[in-house]
Amino acid sequence: MRTKALRVVLLLTLLLSWSVRASASEALSLAEFGKKHQVLVSFDPLTACGQLEQRGVFVSFAAGKPYMILDWRTLRKVEAPYWDQGALMLPAGFVDEAGKYFSERNAPKKEAYSVATILIDPGHGGKDSGAIATVDGAQLMEKTLTLEVSRRVADLLRSRYPERKIITTRDDDSFPSLEDRVAMANSAGLGMKETVIYVSIHANASFNKNAKGYEVWYLNPEYRRTVVDAETVKEKGSDIAPILNAMLEEEFTTESIILARKVYDRLGLSIGASSPGRGIRAEEWFVVRNAKMPSILIEMGFITHPEEGRLLATSSYLRKIGDAIYNGIVDFIEHFEN
Structure with a gap:
């Protein structure tokens, strides 16, 4: 009985630690994402379209649309941005994908001819x-x-x-x-x-x-x-x-x-x-x-x-x-x- 209780406690501990780690990749507001990744944020409330820009690299998006456009060329399917209590939120998947794209594109060039x-x-x-x-x-x-x-x-x-x-x-x-x-x-x-x-x-x-x-x-x-x-x-x-x-x-x-x-x-x-x-x-x-x-x-x-x-x-x-x-x-x- 004691062994079973210990297993339950261990499982709850693992689930709790996972949820804490996952919270680091949880949704961010548009403003929070801009501050975290040092990107310029623009958003038009009339068209519900926005743009993220970091050193000449662009990610375009629209509220409620499950995709982003990378540098006006590549369409990538992601979780759709959504409204929550008056703030536009970027889902965890969107945050991860956009952050990764900025990191890859703006990484220092190793072979600069x-x-x-x-x-x-x-x-x-x-x-x-x-x-x-x-x-x-x-x-x-x-x-x-x-x-x-x-x-x-x-x-x-x-x-x-x-x-x-x-x-x-x-x-x-x-x-x-x-x-x-x-x-x-x-x-x-x-x-x-x-x-x-x-x-x-x-x-x-x-x-x-x-x-x-x-x-x-x-x-x-x-x-x-x-x-x-x-x-x-x-x-x-x-x-x-x-x-x-x-x-x-x-x-x-x-x-x-x-x-x-x-x-x-x-x-x-x-x-x-x-x-x-x-x-x-x-x-x-x-x-x-x-x-x-x-x-x-x-x-x-x-x-x-x-x-x-x-x-x-x-x-x-x-x-x-x-x-x-x-x-x-x-x-x-x-x-x-x-």
């Missing part, structure tokens, strides 16, 4: 005028257009990213050789988990006066280049180095294609109404094939086309192109780093 250096390369310069055309009686030179657009891109990038290194291969009407341009990029000092991207800007020309439009190029994936340095070959051995080289080259190619797509899409939004997109293309340009990093070459239009040449002769149109290239680079950086 960054674009530390951006190299902008205005094509041609100095003794090399690049393409030349006559527009409304005036001479239009590729080297002048590429410099103006590159300055615009570099200025915008420096304003947005004061902590990053923004380099241009030339700031005036000088002529760095193709080898010099690539050497600037490949010699950029980088820390662990840092990378550099290379953007070369050009204007097009053709004997076909009807040729028109912008295009973005990246290195042909079939072209093989050496991207692993001699020190790595010495350290890892001649049998391992080719494998590392292939892996790194594949990564550079993938990132170059993504960068090309981001810039191409932005050019379409900016000048697509005036100039047709000619696509993203693969080629073995010298500056692209010798840059050991994600790299692209932009042809911003044909100076030999009567209408497009007239547009390229105006600063307002070149600003549009510069803004588009800048926004494409920003899009790539956000993609790469997140």
Whole structure:
């Protein structure tokens, strides 16, 4: 009899302890949840809809509805928020799910890779005028257009990213050789988990006066280049180095294609109404094939086309192109780093 009584007492003790522990995960009022998890709380009593926000992560909900929306994309079924004595209560399941989501999304990133250096390369310069055309009686030179657009891109990038290194291969009407341009990029000092991207800007020309439009190029994936340095070959051995080289080259190619797509899409939004997109293309340009990093070459239009040449002769149109290239680079950086 005494043993049975002890079992009953033990069971009651376990149930009581369980209920005490469970109370830590019991329903919280909206205000209590906001204070506990340090989230910004907003609620519209007219629509009975609310939102929780913590460092750019959002959880949306509605009173009486058994679901939450995570960052406006994912619908998740949970216990429905309810009213109790004039206070909106979040059930234990809702509290646990939202708290877990905020913790996961805002957890410190263990692998934080960054674009530390951006190299902008205005094509041609100095003794090399690049393409030349006559527009409304005036001479239009590729080297002048590429410099103006590159300055615009570099200025915008420096304003947005004061902590990053923004380099241009030339700031005036000088002529760095193709080898010099690539050497600037490949010699950029980088820390662990840092990378550099290379953007070369050009204007097009053709004997076909009807040729028109912008295009973005990246290195042909079939072209093989050496991207692993001699020190790595010495350290890892001649049998391992080719494998590392292939892996790194594949990564550079993938990132170059993504960068090309981001810039191409932005050019379409900016000048697509005036100039047709000619696509993203693969080629073995010298500056692209010798840059050991994600790299692209932009042809911003044909100076030999009567209408497009007239547009390229105006600063307002070149600003549009510069803004588009800048926004494409920003899009790539956000993609790469997140």
